[in-house]
Amino acid sequence: MSVLKVKDLKSYYISEVFGIKRTVRAVDGVYMEINRDEVFGIAGESGCGKSTLIKTLLGMIKPPLTIVDGEIYYDFGDKKFNILSLNPDESRKIRWEYISYIPQSSMSVLNPVRRIRDTFKSFLGAHKKFEKDELEGLVKEHLSALGLPTEVLNAYPHQLSGGMRQRVTIALASILKPKVILADEPSTALDVVVQRGVIQLLRNIQEEQKNIIIIVTHDMGIHANICDRIAIMYAGKIIEEARTDEIFKHPLHPYTTYLIGSLPKIGDKSYRVSAPGSPPPLSNLPNGCSFHPRCPYVMEKCKKEFPSLLNVEDEHRVACFLVNKEDDNGARD
Ligand code: SF4
Secondary structure, three states: OEEEEEEEEEEEEEEEEOOEEEEEEEEEEEEEEEEOOOEEEEEOOOOOOHHHHHHHHOOOOOOOEEEEEEEEEEEOOOOEEEHHHOOHHHHHHHEOOOEEEEOOOHHHOOOOOOOHHHHHHHHHHOOOOOOOOHHHHHHHHHHHHOOOOHHHHHOOHHHOOHHHHHHHHHHHHHOOOOOEEEEEOOOOOOOHHHHHHHHHHHHHHHHHHOOEEEEEOOOHHHHHHHOOEEEEEEOOEEEEEEEHHHHHHOOOOHHHHHHHHOOOOOOOOOOOOOOOOOOOOOOOOOOOOOOHHHOOOOOHHHHOOOOOOEEEEOOEEEOOOOOOOOOOOOOOO
């Protein structure tokens, strides 16, 4: 059963400097459907719009980010809403208890001049009323359940390693057992070994709390490790989406093939080929398929029309004229 439905979402950065209007189409016509208990990955190179998509799913919309079109419906059974229609007070009420967020940098959540204990206390106190010792007990229990030492509560953020800070941020984001956790590059700034621990922690939380996790990262290895399904984003659009095993075994879009082909493989010393060139600026996208200037299979049609994201197999959708030969650029599946 789907908990989150995104329909034709368009989130643009619209600004005007000296009378010149600039529009960056960060999310440009995205459709998504996420099911209960699912770990859903969003992959793509830097600047493809994936972090803006996460912010929009959280309802974190501040100018110049503007919602031009679309709907984001959450259905939690006891609560159903389009997050784009909530007022700031309603948004505050659902944030952290229903939908929480793990940012790339723990320092954007942890106050550098407050001990971790005080951050937990003010965070929890803002959401629920607790008896005197109940709050401290809850925090310690949660940290212990996640395998984190309770001594971190006495520390200031700068006294912790980057990996431990990110674990504390994850503990904070999960303490109210939210139904959805949105994670934006949660392990990018960490070294590989620490990354593995952070991803394992996320996986443990999901198994225990049965929440939906939507994780954004450019690292396909992390997606392979944790995700049930993956969407590949390019130039503000989802260009392929499938179950993780399916997309790794049977990628259909040329861009996805490059992303997967560039991953190192144990024992394989052959040269890894990544996509030629670089992504187009989101403020000046090429006509037709946005990938066409980099695509080795480009056809005349690709330069004029954008391929629709269509179902090719069960749960496998792709936007490419090579695969969807009959696509008349009309209806979306
Ligand atoms: Fe390449 Fe055309 Fe497919 Fe775009 S639609 S990925 S340009 S073949």
